[in-house]
Amino acid sequence: MTEVTLAELCIYAASEAFRGNGEIVATGVGPVPRLGASLAKLTHTPELMMTDGECYLVEQPVPLGPRNYDDRKKAGYLPFSRFFDSAVWTGRRHAMVTPTQIDRYGQINLSQLGGTHKQPKTQMLGVRGFPGNTIYHPNSFFFPSHTTRVFVEGDVDMVSGVGYNPAKRVAGGNYSGVALKKIITNLCVMDFGGTDNAIRVVSLHPGVTFDEVQAATGFPLEKGDLTETPLPDADALAIIAQLDPHNIRAGVIKDNPPAQRAR
């Protein structure tokens, strides 16, 4: 049997973030989050809702990569034209995405790096739907490369998503929908269960130490009851292989390392 890869371990960990979420739209943007959400639906949380990435709701998650246009079974309809009314602004969604930066408060950035708003050093996507997503529904994050460039020391360059920064909270606003859940990286799994929602390491991938994670993070991390992130079982691996027939997951983490580091 081929060795389990670190990407597959991350997919398995990502699927756990959606466990027991109920009848909500699970959105995974990027191969690992999308495979994680799909795996969750096909195993422990079948009640999850999901789109084909375009506009139809599917009960059988759509595989990644090239396929025939009509290779999908349409069970429902959720186009962008009603995405805010149906999913985002009703809180019926959990998204897992990869921002460019995240800070100690869970504030995220995918809009611009450096410079000013009038003249950014690097223009990126724009805030997209992140301000709405983060104030209305649960969100998790996946980072294929855990470094201090992503987990920044100060605040992110442009706050595109709501975090737990008290200084940013306009008095009288309703922040009851803010729910940051899990952060999965190539090194570990974290949550927001520390003091005042501080980011806390909850499991380390095989062979990774807390000190190594801390060194790759620009702010102090809290330490949960650290466990080892579990490897996917044979059933999960088979489902992942079916959902990703072109092995797109092999290109997500640099050099596609095995889950189990050489000791």
Next chain:
Amino acid sequence: MLDKRMTAAEIVAQLSDGMTIGIGGWGPRRKPMALVREILRSDLKDLTVVAYGGADVGMLCAAGKVKKVVFAFVSLDAIPLEPWFRKAREAGQLEVLEVDEGMFQWGLKAAAFGLPFLPTRVGLGTDLAELGGLKTVTSPYADGETLIAMPALKLDAALIHVNRSDWRGNVQVFGPDVYYDEWFAKAATKTYVSCEELVDRMEDHYEADAQYNLFERCFVTGVVEMPGGAHPSSMPPHYGWDMKAFKAYADAAKDPGDWAAVADRFVGASEADYMNSIGGKEAVAALPLPIF
């Protein structure tokens, strides 16, 4: 009979410098690119462009037509960062109002209903309000909640590409997702529609599809038939996007990196020239629908 037929040049002649123009579609999907190209062939300038942006925003910025962009993203999907928009931003040449995707359609709806703003939670806890000068309002009811007042995105004109129209502006819009085209049409003082197919009287040709009349003809000022008019963006179910063309367009932002040197390739002296250069409308019709 009410006849709203115009040429693309006549439509662009109704626009003027400094106008706020809304452009329908979403990223590389359902963009009225033939009308955008007609603007690029004109002397129009100092535009405020309001769009879920793709190459429409990129090209207009590259050509120096734009004073201000109202956006939540500008992207070509498979090419995530729109290269010409990026260049214009990093040169500091644009004013911007950056908003969330949901706030954006909320602003169009406020404009459609003639309201100064619509309240929302979205934007609180982020940098949007401060950067965009957005104000808050307080609920007058017992909850007293503080909300962002998303200002109306009032448009002088909207440009939309639809599947079918008749001479009177009875449109039919299908394809799996119509994004917020309806709200662009209603937020605008005047809406100009290009279409894949133009008929004289809709009821004589496609009566059975009347439910695809996404917005009513009172919101349509002018119509023009432009098959392939969304190219290089997608126009389901007729054709998919042209990723090869997007790639060439993106590469040109690096080399030579000068719009004046490449505009002829991506705009052409006329729409007929442009269509010929890409192999005609048959080549556009053969582009496969994108897989997500």
